[in-house]
Each structure stands twice: as structure tokens, then as C-alpha cells.
Amino acid sequence: MAPKFKDGDVVLAFSGKWVSWAHTAIAYAAFLSALIVGVSLHYHKIVENEYYGYPEEWFPSVSATIGDRYPERSFFMIFIAITSGPRFALVTLWYLLTARPNTTLPKFVFFMGIFRTLTCGGWTYVTSTDDHDWHDIFMISYLVATLPWTLGCLALSPNNAKAVKFRKYLASAFFGTLVPLIYFFIQHKVHKVPGAYTTYAFFEWALILFDVAFDAVTALDFETFELVVKDVKGSSKGQKKMVSDAVLEKEKEKQAGQVFGQKFSWPEAIDAAADVYNGFVFWSILTSLGVLVWYFPLWHMGISGYEVMVMSTVSPFLLGIPPLRSLVIKNLRVCHFLSLAGLLAYQVTGPANRLFTVGFAVWMSCLSWAATWYSEAGQPGRLESKISAWTTGLIASSVVKFAWQTSNPIWPISHAANGGWNGVGLILAILAVMRSTRKAPVAGSELAIQGRKEGSSILAGFGVAGLFFGLHSLLSDSSTMILWVWEGYPVRGPISAPHGAYTIAAMGAGLTLGLFNEDIARSWTFYGAGCVGAAMLTLYSNWTGYYGALILTIYLMAASVPLISSAARKSPAQSFSVGFLIYNFLVLFHVWVVAYAFVPGGPLVREHTDWVMTTMMLLIGCGVFTSVSSTPAAQKKRVNAYLNSRKQRSYYLYVLGFLQLMSVSIAYLRFPTYDYVPYHKDDKILTAGIWTIHFSLDNDMWSSEYRMRDVIKELEIDVIGLLESDLQRIIMGNRDTTQFLAEDLGMYVDYGPGPNKHTWGCALLSKFPIVNSTHHLLPSPVGELAPAIEATLDVYGEMVDVFVFHSGQEEDPEDRRLQTEYLSKLMGASPRPSILLSYLVTKPLEGNYNTYVSDISGMHDIDPSDWDRWCEYILYKGLKRTAYARVSRSTITDTEIQVGKFLIGEKENSDADVRNARINEDQVPEGMRFPQMFRGDGVRGHRYHVFDEPRYYA
Incomplete structure (x- = not known):
């Protein structure tokens, strides 16, 4: 017979707060018991890390404590298993407490709570030793779910002032602890500071304490429950309005309440996701155009004529013709579909035809988005949605490139063989266009109600030009500005991973x-802050320069809303076509500062990135001027329109x-x-190589990093210098091949002089730690700047200096003489x-060669008998x-790979003339030989050539 609740006929009853206390006590017992047992039995082992042990490190991290050692691991697992019962009960009671009719947030928070519990079991019972990948997946999932769980609990907190206060304190402490936690982890992992890991361990334990304590606060709320289950206050029934609901009603007068205080709608959420994906496709197609254009002057070593395709963006001028404008606006779905030709371009094998295909796609894409903004300008809410989709699409593009180490898997230089997801990207794009173009644009009669007299269309176009250029050149990849401020080792500033996430957060x-x-985003004060950034x-370099980068990032993204809104309410033929035209010249301008030797008038802008940045900010200032000059009546009208359509914002914010x-x-x-191991550690061999990679575009216009990785790995190269490696410009796709190679091959990387140093780049990849590195720009009074890296490596305990250098061109003999000296x-x-x-750039035994190989440098040629070098x-x-050895390039680039082997710990060869010291391969130990796979015809077009075999020396 069921209990008689009203009569109190209950066999067992206890307060719901004991669920919280049980969860808290057992969870703490799991961690603290493991800590006590671990310190008692294995203290010196659990405080030791890959760099230091006791006494430099004297307190164990959480992972070391609860890891693989018996019996502390068992203590932890047993108590965590017991914790799962109270944990599931706690999450369920929280849902019962906060659930209200017609609200989705409590259900979402409940799901996050269950998900966190399951993933906690995942990283607990699958250790990194068992399966490193799955352990990381569970751990990351748990950490990611912590944010919505914490914020959701704060948002749903009942009207209990004490509980709310504790939640705010503990949540702030938890997220605030992440900053020093990451800092000291980097000090340990990157800088190898003694004792840093101990400090990191204290913050790691603090996270555990704060995490469990945050959930312990539910004891103050669960006093309203009595189990089995009896609601003594009626808070959970949803029949009476909670105090927190009353507060939420007041919040609905505020912007945040208008955004999040509405019922969740899956169709509208899908609409927002489709719009954002369309924005992602726009940026993917636009950013790919420059790479395809660059292929042609690269192979022609000068102006090729194909550069005219950068003008594909000026298509919005067609909107100045009324019949064409009407045709485009009525057929936006068709226009967007035609722009998807850019995603199909990977099927076009001929480089020229592939460029023309993408050029057409950019033409249609720019036309489609300009027409979309123009057509929605009469309804500020819908216009804001389209601007949000476009800018969020840029963020999505940066996130995807962050995941793919600066490549984009749907670019036309990608295909299945080099990591492309072109087919998947195209299918999703088709679905997104079909979904996002269902709603017809506003009627033609409404287009007149757009305040066309609000400022100048030309000035709005200037603002669009500066904005688009800033977004494209600096924010289309999260590592671009990080490489601007990079100055080498030891690390004194941000690195591409993980700090690219900072750029994306900004x-x-x-x-x-x-x-x-x-109002703030369009203000002159905020514009001044952007100029300072x-x-x-x-x-500036290092962290100071990067702080400026983050300020500029926040400004550019914020200003995109008022500047594009302002341009959309004016003549599209003037605002957007003028904007894209000037943007195109900025794109060329920021390449000419490096490529001045190949373009007419190039020396006038030689090495003037500062001029480019100044021009960009002045143009944005023009846009700010015309935006600020909008009439007060028109601004008030737009504000009222926004207040009636805030709900749609929530879905873009969710994305x-x-x-x-x-x-x-x-x-x-x-x-x-940073756990990299050389290929022949036991033999103490260092294998070094040099390769000019031709900007990571192969002869057939495919991105070549996968093929480069394969041959570098198969040649077992420990240290390699890469030349023509700076790809962080619009015309090169804002890429960085060294990130992919370093992470995939397990190597340290020094990017060399950054994109703002006006060189074609040089880079150093090393299996050995880079103790120190200095970047040099060598004398170049006439021709292009010559970059060099001077790095000191820790090679099997011996310090070895490695220089990577790209000399000036053959046409500039004085430059090369000065650089040689x-x-x-x-x-x-x-x-x-x-x-x-x-x-x-010299022949063996002639000219500048005799200065490089001389008493001045003290250097010897690895093989002076190799006459076929230039x-x-x-x-x-x-x-x-x-x-x-010399290894043929296949179709990857235009220059071969040269490789040398050195035995560390032995004295230099007594005979400097290696022609008299050559020996047969069978006299060389197996571990010192080059791979056999490159003999004869070799593999994939790579083989030993010139000598047809490696050369070995006594």
C-alpha cells in the first residue's frame, strides 16, 4: 500500500540535504584517501615528473596521485564508484527543484549533470596508461560540460541568498583558478621551471576542492525536500511561481532576459546553425581564393596576369542596376547555390580552371551576402541575424583551422589524400542554403524605409573595406597575430596552441x-581603443604585442555589427562594391610590402606593414564617422525594432x-x-636536412604538408630547416605548415621572423629541445630581406648551434655579399x-662560397665534391x-632535399676534404645509414639522385 503522505505514514524519511553531504564526503574521501596513501607509500615516485623530482618537486599532482599505482588508485576508484549513487540523486533532485512548465534550461542542465557524471567515470576508469586518447576524450568532455553545468546552476538557483552567494564565490574561484593553473603548467611544460609543477599541483587540487564544494551548496537548497520523496514547501511542483521566476519576469525588461527568457525552439535553432554554416562557407571560399591566385606568380616568379582574379569580390556593383538588384534579391537561394561552386572546385584538376571556378564562386558569394544584408535592412532584427551569422561564420572558420592546424578541410587545395573533407562540407552547405533561404526577403516597398540619408555610402564603403581587410588578414586564423609577436626561444609570449583559443575567445x-x-561598438572612444591595440x-612583441592583438580583435568583431548595418542601409552598389574594391587593393598592398621586387612601384611600399595597419584603421574610422552620423530618429527606430526581436540572438549565442x-x-x-625522441638515440646520431618548400603548394596546386610529413619521417630527419615557409598572409591563406609538421612528427618548432618582418620566411623543426633562438634580418639594401634563425639545441646533452638561412636573389649581388659577411x-x-x-645562391668553390667556407666562419662543406649545387x-x-645524401623532391616543390648525418660526442673529422675520407656503406653501422627505401626508383617520386646513393665518411 502506498504511503499516506498527508498522514505522515512514512517508513523512512530524511532531509534531501543529506544527499549533498553524502556526495561531498565520499567525493572528498576518494581524492584525499588516494593522496594520503600515495604520499605514504610512493611519495618520491608521485612527485616526480619528466623533468624533475624531489626536492625540486615536492607535492604530487592529482593525476599522479590517482593514476596507475596500487593501492591508491584502488582507493580512489572504490570511493568514486560509491559517489556515483549520491551524484545521480543530486542531479535528479536539482532538476526536480528547478523544473518549471514550458522551460528548457532545467532539462539542459540535468542532461549536462548526467553527462558529467558519466564522463567522470570514463576518465577515472580509463587511465592514460590504458588508453591515452579515450582518457583525454573523457577528461575534455568532463571539463567542457562543467561550464554549462556551473552557469546553469547559477541561472536556476532558487531564492536562497546564502546559497547564491556561495555559488558565485565558488564558481569564481573555480574559473579564476584556471588562469594560474594554465600559467604554471606552461612554466613547467614549456619553460621547464623547477618547482612549477608543484605549484601547478596546488591549483589542480584547488580545482577539485572548488568543484565538489560547488555541488555541496545544494545542501542549502535541498532542505526543502524530504525523502521518500515529500515536498514540504511546494517549490518543485511548478504550480506556484518561484521567487526566481518573479525575478526572471523583471529581467525580461532587460536585454539578457529578452534573449534567454523565451521558450527554446529547435526549428529556429537549426535556422541559426544553417545561417552560421553559410557564413563559414563564405569565409572558406573567400580565404581560398588568395591561395589559388598565389600559385601563378609563384611559378612565374613575377606578375602572371591571374592576379586579376582578386577582383572577383567587386560583384556587388551589379546591385546598382535596379532590374539586376531586384532579380538577385528575388533569387537569393539560386545565388547562394551558385556560390557553392567554390566547394566543388576540388574536382577541377587544372590549376587555371580551378582558380576560375573559385573566382566565380567568390563573385556570387559576395553578391549574395551584400544583397542579403541590403534586403533585410528594413527589418533590423533579421539584419542583425544575418550579420551575426556572417561574423560567427568567421569564428567557425577560425575554429576549424585551429583544429586542422591552420588548414581548412573544404578548401579547393584539399582533397582526401591531404585531409580534405570536401564532400561532407558540400553536402552540409547544400542543406544549409536550403534551410536558411526559406524565408523570403522583405518586400520592395519596405526597402524604402531604411534611412538612405543616414550618412555617406562612400564613407560606409571605406569602413567596410577596412573592416573586411582586418577580419580577413588578422582573424581568419587564430595564430596569425601570435606569429606576429613571436620572437623565438625561450618562449616569452603566446604560442599557436594553446593560445589560439585566446584569440577565438576575444x-x-x-x-x-x-x-x-x-552604441559602444560604434563610439569614437572604442575606436580609439582599437587604434591603440x-x-x-x-x-611590440611577445605578450605586450599580443595584448594589443586581443584589444584589436575585440574591436574589429564588435565594430562589424554597426559598420555592416550602416552599409546595408545605404546604396549597396556604392557601399559594398567600393568596400570590396578598396579591400582588394589592401590585399595587394600587404603582399607588396614583401614582394616589392616583383611588382611595379613595389619599392615605394617596401617593408611598410605599419602603413597597411594605419590605412586599415583610417578606413574603419570613415565607417565609424558615417555610422555615428545616423539621425537620432532612425537610431531610435532601429532600437525599438531590436527590442521586439531579441529572442533570435539566443540561438547565435548558443552556437x-x-x-x-x-x-x-x-x-x-x-x-x-615536449616528449620528442630522436630517430637514432642509441647511436647518438643527428640527421639534419634543408628544404625549400615553395609555400606548401605542390606543382598541381594541392596543399603539400601531408606529403612533406611522409618524406621527412621516412628520411628520419631530426633537425630540418624549411625555407619559403611564411604563409601568414591573405594571398597564402593565412596558414602555417610548421604547426602540422611539428605536431605530427613530434618536433619543436621555431617559426623564424614573423609575418610582420617582411620576409618569405624560414623555420626550424627539431627533435631536440631548442634552448635559445634568435631571429636575424640580414643586410638587404637593394633586394628582399634575407631571414635567418640562430638556434642552440640540446643534442644528447651537448649544445649545438644550428643556423637556418635564406640568401638574397641572384639579381642582387651586393645584398648577397653583405649577407655572406x-x-x-x-x-x-x-x-x-x-x-x-x-x-x-652560389656555385661550389666560387665567389661567396669561399667566405662561407673559410677561417672567418670556421665552417666546412659537408661534401665539397658535390659540384651540382647552386x-x-x-x-x-x-x-x-x-x-x-640528396633526395629528389617529386612534385612537392621545385627544390630537392639535402640531408646530412652527424655523430655527436665524437671529434670533428681530421680530414676536412671529405673526398679523401669516403667509405663504403657496408663499413657503416646499421643505425647510421640512410633508409634503403629511397634507392633505385625510390617511393612516390622520392629517390637518391645526383650520386644515386648516399655518401658515407670515415
């Missing part, structure tokens, strides 16, 4: 600011929140492990064993060389 914060406070990024969580997860997964003195000043991996050379001193 983008999200800026967009949110622009949506919720457009631009100046800091341009003038934005999802993207932020993805970026944090990617940053965690991509955090450098500079670099030779630089190498000669090194007291350590040294290797030069270089592009020298560009690439490997020189050395203070090391015993054992082998040298």
Missing part, C-alpha cells in the same frame, strides 16, 4: 559586445558558446607534449659545434660528419 567577446551594446600589435567550448577542447588536445661572422662567433642549413648547402664545424 572574437566571441567582441561580437557579443557589438550585439548587446552597439593596432599600434601595440605593430610595435557561439559551442564554438568557444570547441576551441578550448582543441587547445587542450593540441598542447605540445654578416652570416660568416655570426657563425664564426659561435664557440659551439655548428650546422648551417642554407640557401646560398642554392642549398649544408655546412658544419666541430662535429663528426658521417653521411650526406
Whole structure:
């Protein structure tokens, strides 16, 4: 017979708060028992890490404590298993307490609570030793779910002032602890600071304490429950309005309440996701155009004529013709579908035809988006949605490139063989266009109610030009500005992973600011802050420069809302076509500052990135001027329209929140492990190589990083210099091949002089720790700047200097003479064993060669008998060389790979003339030989050539 609740006929009854206390006590017991047992039995082992042990490190991390050692691991697992019962009960009671009719948030928070509980079991019972990947997946999922669970609990808290206060304190402490936690982890992992891991461990334990304590606060709320289950206050029935509901009603007068205080609608959420994906496709197609254009002057070594395709963006001028404008607006779905030709371009094998296909796609895409904004300008709410979709699409593009190490899997330079997801991207794009173009644009009669007299269309176009260029050149990849401020080792600033997530977070914060406070976003004060950020990024390096980058990021994303809104309410033929036209010249301008030797009038803008940045901000200032000059009546009308359509914002913010969580997860997964091992550690062999990679575009216009990775791995290269490696410009897709190679091959990486240093780039990848590195720009009074890296490596405990250098062009002999003297003195000043991996532009035994190989530098040629060289050379001193080989490039680039082997710990060869010291391969130990797979015809077009075999030396 059922209990008689009203009569109190209950067999067992206890307060719901004991569920919270049981959960708290058992959870703490799990961690603390493991800590006590671990310290008692295995203290020195659990405080030891990969770099230091006791006494430098004297307190164990959570992972070391609850990891694989018996019996502490068993203590932890047993108590965590017991914790699961109270945990599921706690999440359920919280849902019963907060559930209200016609609200979705409590259900979402309940799901997050269950999900966190399950993933906690995942990383607890699948250790990193059992399966490292699944352990990380469960751990990341748990951490990602913590944010919505915490914020959801704060949002749903009943009117219990004490509980709300404790939740705010503990949530702030939890998220605030993440900052020093990450800082000290980087100090340990990157800088290898003694004791940093102990400090990190304290913050890690603090996170555990705060996490469990946050859920312990539910004891103050669960006093309203008596189990089995009796609601003594009626708070959970949903019949009476809770105090928190009354507060929410007041909040509905505020913007946040108008955004989140509505019933969730899946169709509208799908609409928002489809719009954002369309924005992602726009940015994917636009950012791919420059890469395809760049292919042609790259192979022509000068102006090719194909550069005219950058003008594909000016198509909005067609909207100045009334019949065409009407036709486009009535057929936006068709126009968007035609723009998807850019996603099909990967099926076009001929480089020229592929470029024309993408050029057509960019033409249609720019026309479609300009017409979309123009057609929706009469309804500010719908216009805001389209701007939100477009800007969130840029963030999605940056997140995807963050996940793919700066490549985009739906670019036309990608296909299945190099990691492309072109087919999937196309199918999703088709579905997105079908979904997002269901709603017809406003009628033609409504287009007249758009305040066309609000400022100048031309000035609005200037603002659009500066804005689009800033977004494209600086924010289409999360690592671009990080590489602007990179100055080498030791690390003194941000690194691409994990700090790319900071850039993405700043983008999200800026967009949110622009949506919720457009008055600030369009203000002159905020514009001044953006100018300060631009100046800091341009003038400073390391963290100071990056702080400026984050300020500029927030400004650009926030300003995109008022500037595009302003342009949409004016003549589209003037605002958007003028904007894209000037944007195109900025794109060329920011390439000419490096490529001045190949373009008419190039020397006038030589090395003037500061001019580019100044021009960009001045143009944005023009847009701000015309936006601020809008009539007060028109602004008031738009504000009233926004207040009636706030609900749609929530779905874009949900997508934005999802993207932020993805970026944090990617940053965690991509955090450098720094546990790299050379290929022949036991033999103490260092294999060094030099390769000019031609900007990671192969002969057939495919991205070449996968093929490069394969041959570098198969040649077992420990240290390699890469030349023509700076891809962080619009015309090169804002890429960074070294990120993919370093992470996939397990190597340290030094990018070399950054994109704002006006070179074609050089990079160093090393299996050995880079102790210190310095970037040099060598004398170049006439021609292009010559970049160099001077790095000190810890090679099997011995310090070895490695120089990576790209000399000037053949047309500039004075530059090359000055560069030769500079670099030779630089190498000669090194007291350590040294290797030069270089592009020298000289014949063996002639001219500048005799300065590089001289008493000034102290360097020797790895094989002076190799007469068939012109560009690439490997020189050395203070090391015993054992082998040298040249490997054909296949179709990856236009330059071969040269590789040399050195035996560490042995004295330098006594005979400097290696022609008299050559020996047969069978006299060389197996571990010192080059791979056999490249003999004869080799593999995939790579083979030993010139000598048809490696050379070995005594």
C-alpha cells in the first residue's frame, strides 16, 4: 500500500540535504584517501615528473596521485564508484527543484549533470596508461560540460541568498583558478621551471576542492525536500511561481532576459546553425581564393596576369542596376547555390580552371551576402541575424583551422589524400542554403524605409573595406597575430596552441559586445581603443604585442555589427562594391610590402606593414564617422525594432558558446607534449636536412604538408630547416605548415621572423629541445630581406648551434655579399659545434662560397665534391660528419632535399676534404645509414639522385 503522505505514514524519511553531504564526503574521501596513501607509500615516485623530482618537486599532482599505482588508485576508484549513487540523486533532485512548465534550461542542465557524471567515470576508469586518447576524450568532455553545468546552476538557483552567494564565490574561484593553473603548467611544460609543477599541483587540487564544494551548496537548497520523496514547501511542483521566476519576469525588461527568457525552439535553432554554416562557407571560399591566385606568380616568379582574379569580390556593383538588384534579391537561394561552386572546385584538376571556378564562386558569394544584408535592412532584427551569422561564420572558420592546424578541410587545395573533407562540407552547405533561404526577403516597398540619408555610402564603403581587410588578414586564423609577436626561444609570449583559443575567445567577446551594446561598438572612444591595440600589435612583441592583438580583435568583431548595418542601409552598389574594391587593393598592398621586387612601384611600399595597419584603421574610422552620423530618429527606430526581436540572438549565442567550448577542447588536445625522441638515440646520431618548400603548394596546386610529413619521417630527419615557409598572409591563406609538421612528427618548432618582418620566411623543426633562438634580418639594401634563425639545441646533452638561412636573389649581388659577411661572422662567433642549413645562391668553390667556407666562419662543406649545387648547402664545424645524401623532391616543390648525418660526442673529422675520407656503406653501422627505401626508383617520386646513393665518411 502506498504511503499516506498527508498522514505522515512514512517508513523512512530524511532531509534531501543529506544527499549533498553524502556526495561531498565520499567525493572528498576518494581524492584525499588516494593522496594520503600515495604520499605514504610512493611519495618520491608521485612527485616526480619528466623533468624533475624531489626536492625540486615536492607535492604530487592529482593525476599522479590517482593514476596507475596500487593501492591508491584502488582507493580512489572504490570511493568514486560509491559517489556515483549520491551524484545521480543530486542531479535528479536539482532538476526536480528547478523544473518549471514550458522551460528548457532545467532539462539542459540535468542532461549536462548526467553527462558529467558519466564522463567522470570514463576518465577515472580509463587511465592514460590504458588508453591515452579515450582518457583525454573523457577528461575534455568532463571539463567542457562543467561550464554549462556551473552557469546553469547559477541561472536556476532558487531564492536562497546564502546559497547564491556561495555559488558565485565558488564558481569564481573555480574559473579564476584556471588562469594560474594554465600559467604554471606552461612554466613547467614549456619553460621547464623547477618547482612549477608543484605549484601547478596546488591549483589542480584547488580545482577539485572548488568543484565538489560547488555541488555541496545544494545542501542549502535541498532542505526543502524530504525523502521518500515529500515536498514540504511546494517549490518543485511548478504550480506556484518561484521567487526566481518573479525575478526572471523583471529581467525580461532587460536585454539578457529578452534573449534567454523565451521558450527554446529547435526549428529556429537549426535556422541559426544553417545561417552560421553559410557564413563559414563564405569565409572558406573567400580565404581560398588568395591561395589559388598565389600559385601563378609563384611559378612565374613575377606578375602572371591571374592576379586579376582578386577582383572577383567587386560583384556587388551589379546591385546598382535596379532590374539586376531586384532579380538577385528575388533569387537569393539560386545565388547562394551558385556560390557553392567554390566547394566543388576540388574536382577541377587544372590549376587555371580551378582558380576560375573559385573566382566565380567568390563573385556570387559576395553578391549574395551584400544583397542579403541590403534586403533585410528594413527589418533590423533579421539584419542583425544575418550579420551575426556572417561574423560567427568567421569564428567557425577560425575554429576549424585551429583544429586542422591552420588548414581548412573544404578548401579547393584539399582533397582526401591531404585531409580534405570536401564532400561532407558540400553536402552540409547544400542543406544549409536550403534551410536558411526559406524565408523570403522583405518586400520592395519596405526597402524604402531604411534611412538612405543616414550618412555617406562612400564613407560606409571605406569602413567596410577596412573592416573586411582586418577580419580577413588578422582573424581568419587564430595564430596569425601570435606569429606576429613571436620572437623565438625561450618562449616569452603566446604560442599557436594553446593560445589560439585566446584569440577565438576575444572574437566571441567582441561580437557579443557589438550585439548587446552597439552604441559602444560604434563610439569614437572604442575606436580609439582599437587604434591603440593596432599600434601595440605593430610595435611590440611577445605578450605586450599580443595584448594589443586581443584589444584589436575585440574591436574589429564588435565594430562589424554597426559598420555592416550602416552599409546595408545605404546604396549597396556604392557601399559594398567600393568596400570590396578598396579591400582588394589592401590585399595587394600587404603582399607588396614583401614582394616589392616583383611588382611595379613595389619599392615605394617596401617593408611598410605599419602603413597597411594605419590605412586599415583610417578606413574603419570613415565607417565609424558615417555610422555615428545616423539621425537620432532612425537610431531610435532601429532600437525599438531590436527590442521586439531579441529572442533570435539566443540561438547565435548558443552556437557561439559551442564554438568557444570547441576551441578550448582543441587547445587542450593540441598542447605540445615536449616528449620528442630522436630517430637514432642509441647511436647518438643527428640527421639534419634543408628544404625549400615553395609555400606548401605542390606543382598541381594541392596543399603539400601531408606529403612533406611522409618524406621527412621516412628520411628520419631530426633537425630540418624549411625555407619559403611564411604563409601568414591573405594571398597564402593565412596558414602555417610548421604547426602540422611539428605536431605530427613530434618536433619543436621555431617559426623564424614573423609575418610582420617582411620576409618569405624560414623555420626550424627539431627533435631536440631548442634552448635559445634568435631571429636575424640580414643586410638587404637593394633586394628582399634575407631571414635567418640562430638556434642552440640540446643534442644528447651537448649544445649545438644550428643556423637556418635564406640568401638574397641572384639579381642582387651586393645584398648577397653583405649577407655572406654578416652570416660568416655570426657563425664564426659561435664557440659551439655548428650546422648551417642554407640557401646560398652560389656555385661550389666560387665567389661567396669561399667566405662561407673559410677561417672567418670556421665552417666546412659537408661534401665539397658535390659540384651540382647552386642554392642549398649544408655546412658544419666541430662535429663528426658521417653521411650526406640528396633526395629528389617529386612534385612537392621545385627544390630537392639535402640531408646530412652527424655523430655527436665524437671529434670533428681530421680530414676536412671529405673526398679523401669516403667509405663504403657496408663499413657503416646499421643505425647510421640512410633508409634503403629511397634507392633505385625510390617511393612516390622520392629517390637518391645526383650520386644515386648516399655518401658515407670515415
